[in-house]
Amino acid sequence: MNRNKNYTLIAIILLIGVYGYNFWLEKEEDKKVVYEGIKIKGDTNVFFLPSSTTGQVVHHDGYSLSYNEKYEQAEWVAYELKKEHLANRNFKRPYFEIDKTIKTKAAHWKNYKQSGYDKGHLCPAGDRKYSKQAHDETFLTSNISPQLHEFNSGIWNTLEQKVRYWAEKYDGIYVLTGGVLNGELPTIGEEQVGVPNYFYKVLLDYNNGNPKA
Template identity: 35%
Template structure:
């Protein structure tokens, strides 16, 4: 049998293969062109979609969330937030915005160009008022909440959204509170109404740096109020913080919204039904604002000070470095490491954000008739020993079970 393939057949097969390959490439180019068209179409929709989102935010703020207006108050409207400006104190009286799940994907860069707000008829504070003042220009509506829209982001850098905040406050506890709000939005998947402001009163000192143009009051306190009005369980919570160092974790500064009203004189969420408003404004439950996936889910507040004589909570432990002391708190997580041959008990806050932890070395394991890793989890306990500092975190290493007592036993 002649098995040789005629040359013409081979040439025909090669031509067919080239045609098939060319067909695949043509299909690929066609699909890529179609994908490019879709990308352009999506890009063309982004601006009108954002515009409608912002319009909904402003509509819902006006209909559901604005504080009651006092005589002379004028609501200033910006793309993503509303405010009332206090000319007497040269800063916002309050701001209102909605933190939406868009914070998850918003990735616009910071602007850091602060401008006067021309919408405020009396004028706002200026760069000269803050220059060399020693105070940060503290955002009330966080810029990070608006990184999903350029116009809304830019408006957070207007001086109508700025109050003088001490650096140790603005860059620490105030920033932590803003992060806390974004986490509850991110992991809860629902938008949150946010009212923020300084606590203003007559007689506050003013910044007096050389070259200042306005008398900008220095608030002693700031507040932030959250309202979830969309979820299956509507809820509210408030926070009040000192304009300075705040040692305790964010949730320790939680307060009922009605206490914020008493402090500020504002009537918050007056559009709500009176019965519903009263119920929500009496709430103070930080745990209701944590959601699955939140890396801080499970943290609790430190025990309120003062504790019984000779006892300290986990925040106070930092002031006992080098001393033998009894530190009390809730064991919120435990972990055993083979590398260190130890069990770690994290108090009140989860690793690596804990304010205090207890170490039980494996060599001391026989001194316990129970497994501390399992038995002490989610229990309030007191540990006694020398407080030392490791990686800037206070800790006590305990040697036996007599140095660990349940809270109920310790306070008998």
């Protein structure tokens, strides 16, 4: 009887040890992912990035962002839209994924479920069709903000198309976009994702050493 108890105790200790080791491995992997997000990528032009009010700037291959934990979304997303980026490839639309590079944890896409709001892209997938990785990165939850469907599929979509037109016309532009995050905003979901009342896009043409906004 005592021997059986000892075996049970040993089994419990082993299970705790395995669980603890796996937990440690997951934490170490999380740290690596966050570190990769902090690293500046080859195509990132940090000279044009605005300041961050949160100190949480993440660089993906196709865009950079500053995440605001209070509102559970990016306060800005910035990227260069070159003429050669304007590919017409039809990649399969992926599922939205939580951005694991956000140290404070990005909001879950389920916050938008039955909320009455679209998952509005800040850096649109249409601007990142030059590679599958760049395209799929736009479906990270750090790159979305709650938008009414009429707005998202209407004037916001029209503006996104206009931005691509200007990128081709002026041989590339820098794009800065986001929702206006200040004060007490309406929220959606368990994580209380802020719903901006206004959205903006700032465009900069820096060709020929003659900047125009």
